[in-house]
Amino acid sequence: MSNLYPLDVLFTQAINGLAGHVALLDVLMIWTSKIGVPVLVLTVAAQWWRRADRFHMRHVLVVSGLSFLLGLGLNQLILLLVNRVRPYDVGVSHLLIGPSADPSFPSDHATATIAIAAAFFVHRAWRPAAGYFAAALLIMLSRVYIGTHYVSDVLGGALTGAAAAVLVRNLYREGTLADRFLTRLL
Structure with a gap:
């Protein structure tokens, strides 16, 4: 374990320690964690038909999709090297949702959302970057709040994204040529 582990546990428990006290906040964080990424992806896709600066924006949309996919692909490589146990499995956090089968580091949710924002x-x-960063931060916070990640898991995922x-x-x-082809579709 690194020297930063106690600090990671402290921050993780500070955020996760808020869970279970306000039912509405719990529901909001669970909901944010579960559907935040799909909602962000849909808002990106919906901009395909935007009229203002159409082809530049379509380029950005293609890039955000490629960044999303590359980030998640990089996470799979990292998972081969790092097999971090989830915080709820070692008593660091209280889990508000069902357990996950994959390792904790890095957070796919953080990677995906920061890849889009970045x-x-x-x-x-x-x-749009500001809006996506705000949404990404909320989703990252929700992952720690609901007990499924350490703070360093979401920070690592953000770095990957x-x-x-x-x-x-x-x-x-x-x-x-490839960009002109893709941005002129539909």
């Missing part, structure tokens, strides 16, 4: 950010789509967005930004360029 893709918008690195393409200077400031307003941001790295994926930067990598895709550098590899998939706007205006290329």
Whole structure:
């Protein structure tokens, strides 16, 4: 265990310790955790038909999808190297939902949501980026609140998502033949 583990446990328990005291907050956090990622993906997809700056925005949408997929793919590689036990399995947190079968680090929810937000950010789509970052932070908080992740799990996932967005930004360029083909669909 690292020297930071006690600090990780402290922050995780501080957030998860709020669970179980206010039923409405519990329901909101469970709901956010369960449907937050699909809702974000739907809001991204819905922008495909946006009229303002159509082809640039479509490029950003393609990049956000690629970042999402690459981030989750990177997580699968990390899971081969890191097999971290969930905090509820070692008595660090109280679980509000059913247990998960996969390891705790990194958080797929954090990776997916930050990949989307970071893709918008690195393409200077400031307003949607701000909204997606706010939603990502709420989803990340919900994962710790409901007891399924340590704080470092969501921070690690956020780092993976941001790295994926930067990598895709550098590899998939706007205006290329592939980009023009994809952004002109529908």
